[in-house]
Amino acid sequence: MTPIEDRLRASLRERAGDVEATPLLWLEVDRRVTRRRRLAAWTVVAVTAAAAMAAVVVAPALLPDGTGPEIADRPAPIEDPTPSDDATVPPPGTVEPGPLLVATERLIRVLDTDGATLHADELPEEGESTVVGLAVRPGSTVEQVTAAVLTTAEGMYDLRVLRADADGLTLEVIDDPAHQPGQGAGPGLVVSGPVWAPDGMSLAWLEQDTTGVRLRTVGWDAAAGSEPPVTDHATLPLAGAPAGQLDLVDWVEVATDRTLVRVTSRVATDRWFELTLRRGADGAWSVEPGRTLDGVVAPPAGDGPVRALAGTIPAVDGAAVAPAWLVRVGVEGPVAVPLALDDPRPIALPAALLGPDGDLVPAWAVEVEGGLVVGNRRTGSAVVVGEDGDVTVLAETVAHLSPIR
Amino acid sequence: MLTIVRAAVDERSFAAVFNTHHRDAVRLAYLLTSDAAQAEDIVAEAFAKVYVRWRRGEVRDVGAYLRRAVANEANSKLRRRYLERREAGRQRGDDRGVRLIDEQAADRDAVWSALGRLPARQRQAVVLRYYEDLSEADTAELLGVSVGTVKSQVSRGLARLQALLEQPASESLPGGER
Numbered sequence A: 001m002t003p004i005e006d007r008l009r010a011s012l013r014e015r016a017g018d019v020e021a022t023p024l025l026w027l028e029v030d031r032r033v034t035r036r037r038r039l040a041a042w043t044v045v046a047v048t049a050a051a052a053m054a055a056v057v058v059a060p061a062l063l064p065d066g067t068g069p070e071i072a073d074r075p076a077p078i079e080d081p082t083p084s085d086d087a088t089v090p091p092p093g094t095v096e097p098g099p100l101l102v103a104t105e106r107l108i109r110v111l112d113t114d115g116a117t118l119h120a121d122e123l124p125e126e127g128e129s130t131v132v133g134l135a136v137r138p139g140s141t142v143e144q145v146t147a148a149v150l151t152t153a154e155g156m157y158d159l160r161v162l163r164a165d166a167d168g169l170t171l172e173v174i175d176d177p178a179h180q181p182g183q184g185a186g187p188g189l190v191v192s193g194p195v196w197a198p199d200g201m202s203l204a205w206l207e208q209d210t211t212g213v214r215l216r217t218v219g220w221d222a223a224a225g226s227e228p229p230v231t232d233h234a235t236l237p238l239a240g241a242p243a244g245q246l247d248l249v250d251w252v253e254v255a256t257d258r259t260l261v262r263v264t265s266r267v268a269t270d271r272w273f274e275l276t277l278r279r280g281a282d283g284a285w286s287v288e289p290g291r292t293l294d295g296v297v298a299p300p301a302g303d304g305p306v307r308a309l310a311g312t313i314p315a316v317d318g319a320a321v322a323p324a325w326l327v328r329v330g331v332e333g334p335v336a337v338p339l340a341l342d343d344p345r346p347i348a349l350p351a352a353l354l355g356p357d358g359d360l361v362p363a364w365a366v367e368v369e370g371g372l373v374v375g376n377r378r379t380g381s382a383v384v385v386g387e388d389g390d391v392t393v394l395a396e397t398v399a400h401l402s403p404i405r
Numbered sequence B: 001m002l003t004i005v006r007a008a009v010d011e012r013s014f015a016a017v018f019n020t021h022h023r024d025a026v027r028l029a030y031l032l033t034s035d036a037a038q039a040e041d042i043v044a045e046a047f048a049k050v051y052v053r054w055r056r057g058e059v060r061d062v063g064a065y066l067r068r069a070v071a072n073e074a075n076s077k078l079r080r081r082y083l084e085r086r087e088a089g090r091q092r093g094d095d096r097g098v099r100l101i102d103e104q105a106a107d108r109d110a111v112w113s114a115l116g117r118l119p120a121r122q123r124q125a126v127v128l129r130y131y132e133d134l135s136e137a138d139t140a141e142l143l144g145v146s147v148g149t150v151k152s153q154v155s156r157g158l159a160r161l162q163a164l165l166e167q168p169a170s171e172s173l174p175g176g177e178r
Helices: A003-018 A024-058 B002-033 B036-055 B062-078 B081-093 B103-115 B120-130 B136-143 B147-166
Strands: A100-103 A107-111 A117-122 A130-136 A145-153 A156-165 A168-173 A190-196 A202-209 A212-219 A234-237 A246-255 A258-265 A271-279 A294-297 A306-310 A325-330 A333-338 A363-368 A371-376 A382-386 A391-394 A400-403
Touching: A003 B002, A003 B103, A003 B120, A003 B147, A024 B002, A024 B036, A100 A130, A100 A145, A107 A168, A117 A156, A117 A168, A130 A190, A130 A400, A145 A190, A202 A246, A212 A271, A246 A271, A246 A306, A258 A306, A271 A306, A306 A371, A325 A363, A325 A371, A333 A371, A363 A400, B002 B036, B002 B062, B002 B120, B036 B062, B062 B120, B062 B136, B103 B120, B103 B147, B120 B136, B120 B147, B136 B147
Parallel strands: A190 A246, A306 A363
Antiparallel strands: A100 A107, A100 A400, A107 A117, A130 A145, A145 A156, A156 A168, A190 A202, A202 A212, A212 A234, A246 A258, A258 A271, A271 A294, A306 A325, A325 A333, A363 A371, A371 A382, A382 A391
16 A cells, blocks of 8 residues: 555545435435336326327227227337346436427327326318427426427428417417518428527528528517517528538527527438527527538547437537537447537437438437437337436337427 | 335335445545535435336345446536536535644645546546445446556556645646646
8 A cells, every 4th residue: 555545545534424415315316216207107108198199090990989999008118228237237317308299290299297198289181281390489388388380281381389278289370471481482392490599589490492591580579479570580591501401400509699500411421510690689680691501520420420419518618519419320220429428428229210211310309308319200210318328219109309398 | 006005115125225325325426526415416316226226126236336326427427528617616615624633634635635636537446446445347347447447547546646745736727637
């Protein structure tokens, strides 16, 4: 034993001897254990409710007596690809999704924290409308939800405002031309989004057609969807943006006067894209002259194309905000990369997430407390990923998901 | 009814597990973070994670499992760069009072202060080796690294501590090594 080792031991023992747990620790442990039980309930209830709703939507013709279907007995077994050997497995992850707004192609539901369906609405079949994207307005609560929902039918896009409260769920189309996606668009229009500005006062979506790529922003003076709209709407052409197949991911705050819109590409091999937006004195959002979508090479290079990103690592000393999670498709399959760690180890995701083309497009990912929910919009398959590597496959189909917070 | 009874039994049994292990866990977490409040947060999270596998009967050695959970949890917090910087500020402010009662106490304070300036992995390695008295192999397994890495981290950590302790106070770098 060297002198420095002796001194170190003495110091550690003395310090440790000074420490006693507070009486509140057990209460905190108990609270978190209760949350774990609720998570398990969330998974089970969400699956069961989805199965019941799907049966109502899909199979009425199979019910000759007109009665409703029985509630599914039990969900499909939850796949846990993590080996259970104590010696090699990190402690289990815990993901707290919280209340959610979820949707398949036509069915939109508000889920409580425990996965129970509080509200549901279905787009009418005759219009063949489908949900393209949705985003819960920041500041919403499970008692009072406001969300933007982008839908499409026969090549036309509609922006709708969803409201859900004690009186039920409403889904209104916004008629004002300034708020209609695709106004003046060329042929081959594809719209991606919507996303809310960090303060919840503006909304954006991405329009792509044969004439180019542009970001549209809109806002309201009062509540979202109220009349009349304010004048802070803007169309921001993105010259030189990579052509086609862009997915608008989110809109995050970098500094008090600076925000960042983040975009992924379904064809890019190693990067995502960012666009800095600033709000002018008139309230309208603008891009610095000459700026367009900047490609950001994903670290480490060569680990497969970036298919989704989520969350942010808070800026330090003015550094750019980085995603907390990347979803990539490497040679060995899809992975989630927790970039918030200095040495992020990719977490293998089940191959069930991949589509028939062997790729994960279009992908979506949402950071929730303790982890990530990632899915394939085309197939509706989705998984919950814990920060320490636990992966749970959701047995229900989810094409769109936005936390209520 | 059976489910309710089983849940109650679970809770009582887990409370016993908590009573047996929580003090050691909090002390380890504190030595890894220098922050009493964060140590409790880490331990609460570790117990909650252990509970899930404990309830399924998958944990053979709760103490060892909990120790690993605490180390992982502390590491995941400290490895966030922004948190580390913030923690450095807290650590400098959290000296738990002036303890210049005698030279030995002053020395232990100096060692403790220097420990707070080690990189997270070096700090974990020396705490596990010199407080928990884990072997190099056990430390390596707990941290998920090779024995060689543990040897290297401990060696560098001790050398760094030695250097910091020999350094005049006026030469100390604010914020410590990052």
